Amino acid sequence: MLVLGVESSCDETSVAVVRDGKEILSNIIYSQIDIHKEFGGVVPEVASRHHIKKITIVFEEAFKKANVLPSDIDVVAVTGKPGLVGSLLVGINAAEAFALAFNIPCIKIDHITGHIYANYIEHTFDFPLLALVVSGGHTELVLMKEHYSFEKLGETLDDAIGEAYDKVGRVLGLPYPGGVYVDKISQGVTPTYELPLVYLDNQPYNFSFSGLKSAVLNIINKANMKKEVIDKASLAASFQSVAVKVLVDKTINAAKEFKVKKIVIAGGVAANSHLRNSLKEAAKAIDLEVNYPSMKYCTDNAAMIAVSGYFKYKLNK
Numbered sequence: 001m002l003v004l005g006v007e008s009s010c011d012e013t014s015v016a017v018v019r020d021g022k023e024i025l026s027n028i029i030y031s032q033i034d035i036h037k038e039f040g041g042v043v044p045e046v047a048s049r050h051h052i053k054k055i056t057i058v059f060e061e062a063f064k065k066a067n068v069l070p071s072d073i074d075v076v077a078v079t080g081k082p083g084l085v086g087s088l089l090v091g092i093n094a095a096e097a098f099a100l101a102f103n104i105p106c107i108k109i110d111h112i113t114g115h116i117y118a119n120y121i122e123h124t125f126d127f128p129l130l131a132l133v134v135s136g137g138h139t140e141l142v143l144m145k146e147h148y149s150f151e152k153l154g155e156t157l158d159d160a161i162g163e164a165y166d167k168v169g170r171v172l173g174l175p176y177p178g179g180v181y182v183d184k185i186s187q188g189v190t191p192t193y194e195l196p197l198v199y200l201d202n203q204p205y206n207f208s209f210s211g212l213k214s215a216v217l218n219i220i221n222k223a224n225m226k227k228e229v230i231d232k233a234s235l236a237a238s239f240q241s242v243a244v245k246v247l248v249d250k251t252i253n254a255a256k257e258f259k260v261k262k263i264v265i266a267g268g269v270a271a272n273s274h275l276r277n278s279l280k281e282a283a284k285a286i287d288l289e290v291n292y293p294s295m296k297y298c299t300d301n302a303a304m305i306a307v308s309g310y311f312k313y314k315l316n317k
């Protein structure tokens with residue numbers, strides 16, 4: 001079965017051709033990061049305009065690279081939610097128009113399921129499986145007892161982890177997206193700043209990162225008032241060590257409680273080296289394997305949407 005994946009929920013315009021939910025024939029990604037860098041974050045109106053500019057070219061490139069004809073496609077899978085409404089609309093219109101023209105089904109995919117299924121491209125799934133979803137918009141622990149069954153165990157009550165990373169990056173004067181640069185400047189640096197570890201009483205699988213973000217801001221503001229110099233790398237490393245510790249501890253607790261057979265990390269923050277290493281190490285102690293996608297499948301891409309679409313369609317979900 002050939003699935004055409006389409007993703008345009010934020011600042012990546014992407015189209016992919018995937019065979020049988022596993023073999024990536026093409027995965028074209030046009031990223032708008034350089035455009036939004038100027039503004040320090042994604043500007044929704046600018047994002048949708050660029051999706052319109054690029055979507056047809058990205059469709060064409062996806063077929064060319066995959067070496068298939070548009071008429072070879074069996075199903076179209078497009079990100080339906082969540083995301084920026086104007087951006088989503090561009091991908092959905094293009095996908096539905098394509099499906100209508102070739103008289104094939106077009107199914108809408110939840111973006112988060114795409115991030116989880118990005119792991120399936122290079123690994124296998126063993127159930128029950130626990131997914132730690134960490135992106136710019138989401139922080140969730142999701143339990144999967146079988147393919148295409150998603151049980152949310154907990155989520156963030158305020159900021160998503162990627163959002164917190166990006167805000168900390170911004171106050172430290174790092175380029176957009178902050179998460180990437182906070183990770184970079186923290187490499188091999190000892191954390192020396194004291195920051196709060198927020199576990200939330202009686203909410204074992206929920207998260208909160210806004211207090212941590214404010215604590216970083218307070219340190220910077222106080223230093224500025226006293227005209228003291230901040231050790232940026234150490235503050236970044238301190239933020240990262242606290243944020244990752246909470247993510248890892250809660251994930252391991254859930255893995256134990258639900259006796260899962262595998263943990264996967266999903267979403268843009270799955271690219272974070274400290275998170276990957278810490279979770280892997282903690283899971284090893286309880287004999288559990290941790291999978292994460294390779295870098296190109298961590299951030300937004302259409303291949304993961306096509307893989308999720310393959311299972312959704314095949315299982316009639």
Ligand code: KG4
Nearest residue numbers: 135136137162177179268269271272299300
């Ligand atoms: O999944 P994604 O591409 O978009 C959403 O669906 O939100 O995730 C983007 C997020 C951004 O917040 C970005 O800063 C973060 O992923 N990110 C990272 C790293 N690479 C990307 N955060 C921490 N460390 C990284 N290496």
Ligand code: ZN
Nearest residue numbers: 135268299300
């Ligand atoms: Zn995403």
